[in-house]
Amino acid sequence: RKEVEQDPGPFNVPEGATVAFNCTYSNSASQSFFWYRQDCRKEPKLLMSVYSSGNEDGRFTAQLNRASQYISLLIRDSKLSDSATYLCVVNENNFNKFYFGSGTKLNVKP
Amino acid sequence: DVKVTQSSRYLVKRTGEKVFLECVQDMDHENMFWYRQDPGLGLRLIYFSYDVKMKEKGDIPEGYSVSREKKERFSLILESASTNQTSMYLCASSSPGGHEQYFGPGTRLTVT
Numbered sequence: 078r079k080e081v082e083q084d085p086g087p088f089n090v091p092e093g094a095t096v097a098f099n100c101t102y103s104n105s106a107s108q109s110f111f112w113y114r115q116d117c118r119k120e121p122k123l124l125m126s127v128y129s130s131g132n133e134d135g136r137f138t139a140q141l142n143r144a145s146q147y148i149s150l151l152i153r154d155s156k157l158s159d160s161a162t163y164l165c166v167v168n169e170n171n172f173n174k175f176y177f178g179s180g181t182k183l184n185v186k187p
Numbered sequence: 188d189v190k191v192t193q194s195s196r197y198l199v200k201r202t203g204e205k206v207f208l209e210c211v212q213d214m215d216h217e218n219m220f221w222y223r224q225d226p227g228l229g230l231r232l233i234y235f236s237y238d239v240k241m242k243e244k245g246d247i248p249e250g251y252s253v254s255r256e257k258k259e260r261f262s263l264i265l266e267s268a269s270t271n272q273t274s275m276y277l278c279a280s281s282s283p284g285g286h287e288q289y290f291g292p293g294t295r296l297t298v299t
Contacts, residue, residue, distance in 0.1 A: 081229075120277060120290035121288075123288070126287075164230070173237050174245075177222075177230035179228060
């Protein structure tokens with residue numbers, strides 16, 4: 078069983094659409110949660126951390142549901158530049174270990 | 188601007204060769220990591236280090252070793268490369284406490 082699971086997609090959406098991704102994690106003791114973005118043939122970069130109360134950064138909203146052990150990412154008013162793979166990342170009690178999902182691919186079309 | 192650099196972007200090696208992948212960070216981070224990324228499997232942790240000369244096995248350490256003689260440098264060694272080690276290798280660093288990881292650009296290794 079994978080530590081972190083994501084729908085690989087691809088999600089193909091038109092510009093301006095709202096799109097949401099979910100990610101589930103297996104260890105209920107997980108402490109920290111993140112969304113990373115990875116462009117084609119590039120390294121992953123932090124998009125946003127996910128806090129218990131939920132958090133928003135411009136068009137992006139991240140939420141955590143500890144009871145059901147999933148985190149979500151909502152992108153409003155999609156731009157062509159949002160096309161990328163979005164990686165869900167979970168950090169357990171040991172702050173030195175991060176678990177990555179295999180990523181959800183988003184294609185935003187004109 | 189924070190930076191993690193890796194010694195090569197692309198590398199082609201023959202089966203049985205010893206391979207060294209170097210990673211250097213300029214952020215004075217205690218923690219450094221080596222991952223491999225394969226389609227459909229995501230990033231998998233090979234080894235990590237939380238201090239100079241300290242190392243811990245990740246989820247897939249078989250066939251690999253590491254060296255951390257200086258804080259800024261973390262090396263991944265493939266003792267005898269095999270074709271199933273063909274992959275993208277990513278190095279990362281972070282400060283302690285589960286904070287953001289900064290990644291290098293990756294090394295795409297092909298073993299023939």
